[in-house]
Amino acid sequence: MGPQHYLLVSAILFALGVIGVLTRRGAIMILMSVELMLNAANLAFITFSRLHDQPDGQIFAFFIMTLAAAEAAVGLAIVIALFRLRETTEVDELNLMKW
Amino acid sequence: MELVAFVILTTMALVSGLVVIRHRNKVVAALALAGNLVSIAGFYLLINAQFLALLQIIVYAGAIMVLILFVIMLLNLPDESRRPGVGGIQGVLGVLLAVAFVVILGMALYNATEGSSFPAATGEFGTVESVGVTLFTNFFYAFEAISLLLVVAMIGAVLLAKRRL
Amino acid sequence: MTDFTLILITLVEIVVMVTALMLGVVIMTWVERRLSAVIQFRLGPNRVGPFGLFQPFADGIKFLTKEDIFPSESYKPIFLLAPGLALVTALFAFSVIPFGPTIELFGQQIDLVVLDMNGGLLFGLAATALGVYALVCAGWASRNKYSLMGGLRSSAQMISYELALGLSVIGVFMISGTLRPTLIVQQQAGWFWEWNVFSGGQVLGFMIFVIAGFAETNRLPFDLPEAESELVAGYHTEYSSMKFSMFFMAEYVSMITISALVTTLFLGGYNLGFPVPFEGWPLWILQVAAFVAKVGCFLFLFVWVRWTLPRFRYDQLMDIGWKRLFPLALFNIILTGLLVAFDVI
Numbered sequence: 001m002g003p004q005h006y007l008l009v010s011a012i013l014f015a016l017g018v019i020g021v022l023t024r025r026g027a028i029m030i031l032m033s034v035e036l037m038l039n040a041a042n043l044a045f046i047t048f049s050r051l052h053d054q055p056d057g058q059i060f061a062f063f064i065m066t067l068a069a070a071e072a073a074v075g076l077a078i079v080i081a082l083f084r085l086r087e088t089t090e091v092d093e094l095n096l097m098k099w
Numbered sequence: 100m101e102l103v104a105f106v107i108l109t110t111m112a113l114v115s116g117l118v119v120i121r122h123r124n125k126v127v128a129a130l131a132l133a134g135n136l137v138s139i140a141g142f143y144l145l146i147n148a149q150f151l152a153l154l155q156i157i158v159y160a161g162a163i164m165v166l167i168l169f170v171i172m173l174l175n176l177p178d179e180s181r182r183p184g185v186g187g188i189q190g191v192l193g194v195l196l197a198v199a200f201v202v203i204l205g206m207a208l209y210n211a212t213e214g215s216s217f218p219a220a221t222g223e224f225g226t227v228e229s230v231g232v233t234l235f236t237n238f239f240y241a242f243e244a245i246s247l248l249l250v251v252a253m254i255g256a257v258l259l260a261k262r263r264l
Numbered sequence: 265m266t267d268f269t270l271i272l273i274t275l276v277e278i279v280v281m282v283t284a285l286m287l288g289v290v291i292m293t294w295v296e297r298r299l300s301a302v303i304q305f306r307l308g309p310n311r312v313g314p315f316g317l318f319q320p321f322a323d324g325i326k327f328l329t330k331e332d333i334f335p336s337e338s339y340k341p342i343f344l345l346a347p348g349l350a351l352v353t354a355l356f357a358f359s360v361i362p363f364g365p366t367i368e369l370f371g372q373q374i375d376l377v378v379l380d381m382n383g384g385l386l387f388g389l390a391a392t393a394l395g396v397y398a399l400v401c402a403g404w405a406s407r408n409k410y411s412l413m414g415g416l417r418s419s420a421q422m423i424s425y426e427l428a429l430g431l432s433v434i435g436v437f438m439i440s441g442t443l444r445p446t447l448i449v450q451q452q453a454g455w456f457w458e459w460n461v462f463s464g465g466q467v468l469g470f471m472i473f474v475i476a477g478f479a480e481t482n483r484l485p486f487d488l489p490e491a492e493s494e495l496v497a498g499y500h501t502e503y504s505s506m507k508f509s510m511f512f513m514a515e516y517v518s519m520i521t522i523s524a525l526v527t528t529l530f531l532g533g534y535n536l537g538f539p540v541p542f543e544g545w546p547l548w549i550l551q552v553a554a555f556v557a558k559v560g561c562f563l564f565l566f567v568w569v570r571w572t573l574p575r576f577r578y579d580q581l582m583d584i585g586w587k588r589l590f591p592l593a594l595f596n597i598i599l600t601g602l603l604v605a606f607d608v609i
Contacts, residue, residue: 001105002216006142007208009109013116013135015201020120023193026179028171032119032132035163039139042155044208050146050225053218055233058151058225059241062234065158066245070252072163076170077259083174084262092182126404130342133397153386157430161393165423168400172416226382227443 006047013040027079027089031072038068104145111138123178125171129164136160146217148225269372277378278359285358289516290320296567303571330505335406338502342405347503347510350398354517357391360384361524362446364534364552367545376552377446385443388525389430392480395518396422399499402511406502414498417578418482424585425479425486431593432472435600436529439464439609449533456537461530465609468596470530472589474565477522479585481515484570488578523562524555531558 013036020033042061049057083089111134118131136159143152223229234242258264294309294317301308309316334340364376381387396419403415439460440448452459461470479486500511527533534555540547576584603609 001101001145003212004209005105006146007212008205009112009142011204011208012201013112013139014204015197016113016116016120018200019193019197023182024120024179025182026125026176028167028176029125029128029179032129032167035132035159036116036119036135039136039159043139043142046143046146046148046151050148050217051212051215053221053224055224055229056237058148058230059234059238061151062154062230063241063245065154066249069158069163070249072166073256074252074259076166077256080170080174080260089174089176090179124339127339127342130397130401137394149381149383150386153383153390156390157386157393161390161396161426162423165396165400165419169416169420172400172404172412227386 003047003051007044010040010043010047013037013043025090025092027082027091027094028076030091031075031079035068035072038064101145104141108138108141108145111135112142123180125176125179126168129168129171132167133160133164136164146225147220150225150227150230273372273374274378277374277376281358281363281378282355284363285355285517285520286513288520289513290324292516292519292563293320293323295563296570299564299567300571303568324509327505327509332506333502333504335408335502337407339405339407342401343502344507346398346402346405347507347514349401350395350514351510351517353391353395353398354514354521357388357395357518357521358524360387360445361521361528362449362533363524363555365548367548375446380444380446383443384445385433385437385448385529388521389426389433392429392518392521393423393426395514398511398514402503403499406499408502411499411501414501417488418499421482421486421488421581421585422480424582425476425589428472428585428589428593429476429480431590432469432476432596433529434593434597435466435469436460436464438597438600438604439466445528445533449528449535452532453535454539456532459530459532459535459537463609464530465600465603466530466596468592469600470526472593472596473526473530476585476589477526478566478569479581481518481522481566483515483519483566485573485576486581487570487575488581519563519566520559523559523566526562527555527558 017033017035017037017040020036021030024030024033042064045057045061045064047057049055049061079089082094086094088094115131115135115138119128119135122128122131136155140152140155140160143149143155297319298308298316309319312318312322334343359378360381362375362377362380366373366375368374379387399415399418399422401415403411403413403418406412436448437443440451442448448460457463460466478484500508503511534551536551536554540550600609
């Protein structure tokens with residue numbers, strides 16, 4: 001199994017994440033599709049790390065995991081605050097500035 | 100043997116990815132994402148990155164996804180309704196564009212690694228020691244910065260979700 | 265050794281491990297009921313066979329023949345997934361624990377551990393982390409207010425105490441310099457004061473691990489998610505017969521796993537604690553028996569505490585997890601780090 005196979009899987013997962021961000025309506029679903037994209041990027045990083053036998057790619061993936069955790073926490077806090085205000089999380093309805 | 104594991108993991112990852120982006124029920128989508136994360140951890144194990152695989156399960160599948168599940172269940176979010184007016188030519192074009200995107204991305208990555216293959220597995224790749232040593236010597240400043248970022252994110256999350264400041 | 269012998273040995277070890285764990289669960293149900301009777305000054309089950317020894321089999325037959333109820337509103341795929349997930353993750357966590365020394369059988373050196381990987385300890389923690397999903401799935405898929413509340417409370421409790429569990433192990437990691445349970449046990453060979461809890465200075469880590477282990481398995485005094493008087497039965501309210509018994513088995517298997525982890529990390533694993541003059545088979549059998557005895561002591565402690573202490577209120581429970589155990593675990597890391605840095609340990 002060469003690196004091309006893992007990178008192909010990473011590309012497909014990334015594309016699935018992009019489709020999820022563009023088609024889903026709930027704010028949390030969009031967040032989850034972003035997590036999918038981040039994971040696809042992680043897989044690519046680790047594949048390249050193994051290809052060149054350097055631990056740097058794994059460190060990158062480690063940092064991306066940490067950042068994803070922080071981003072998920074803050075993003076969910078924002079969603080909760082928005083839900084309290086507007087009673088909905090669908091991004092089509094959160095259009096305060098449009099009349 | 101490795102091929103069998105790779106095929107099984109790819110099927111799991113792709114099927115759960117599709118469920119994440121298509122299923123109406125949010126809890127099922129979140130559980131499918133957890134399954135996706137576990138199969139990606141399986142990929143990491145196949146590439147000999149043991150430490151990252153275990154971290155993926157403990158941190159990503161074990162903590163972040165549980166957090167997302169909590170929020171979905173506590174807010175009691177309803178099923179996602181279908182967007183009105185989608186279908187027909189828009190849907191077909193969307194699928195075609197998605198396939199085109201995958202093809203372009205896949206070709207770019209494929210050409211980047213043309214003809215190369217993984218070097219022989221040394222015992223030192225992916226162990227806790229090797230990642231730990233690199234983290235605390237070469238990437239020390241980034242490590243300190245990211246711990247500061249985590250503290251800031253914690254404070255931010257608590258403040259944003261409070262009922263009354 | 266060739267690939268084929270390796271696969272065969274691993275398969276046999278897996279069968280031995282699962283059989284032993286299921287046998288342990290069976291014995292634990294009997295022990296729990298008789299011991300609780302002794303503590304509460306009454307007779308336990310003593311009709312089904314001498315001293316009630318066949319009671320677990322009677323329980324098993326009862327579970328198999330009860331009616332399998334599906335609530336009509338439940339979300340069937342996830343409703344069915346939850347008990348299986350609970351049992352599978354509980355069994356996974358035990359696979360990194362060495363239950364005996366390296367024995368020599370038919371000319372092969374066999375490590376008595378199913379999975380001997382470099383990050384073994386992390387694997388045990390990862391399997392425990394995945395066990396949270398079973399509770400969340402069960403609580404949500406039952407479509408029942410009480411189940412949902414019980415499931416959410418239970419999983420919040422489990423992820424809070426997972427932190428303390430993981431951090432208390434870092435002291436052992438610093439002393440042993442490795443995450444492989446086989447190496448950690450080998451470094452505690454010799455007299456019993458060489459064990460990590462004594463000469464490793466891990467008394468605080470040991471106590472934190474045991475308390476967090478109680479909370480991880482949802483056993484009293486951290487038992488509010490299943491509190492019979494408040495939430496009917498928490499996340500497994502709607503489960504009947506075999507599905508309920510799978511939750512039941514999963515709880516006992518995780519109790520056995522936590523006890524085994526405590527003995528491996530802090531109490532010297534399969535080491536006897538005193539040197540013996542002989543080698544070979546008698547020593548190996550004695551070492552496996554020592555491991556079983558130590559795990560048995562901890563299971564006794566689990567049952568004893570359950571029937572002695574009252575239950576914590578939920579806010580007290582979360583308070584202990586975050587505001588007391590977590591800082592104590594951090595303090596333990598700093599203390600052990602200083603002791604290791606100045607070559608005291």
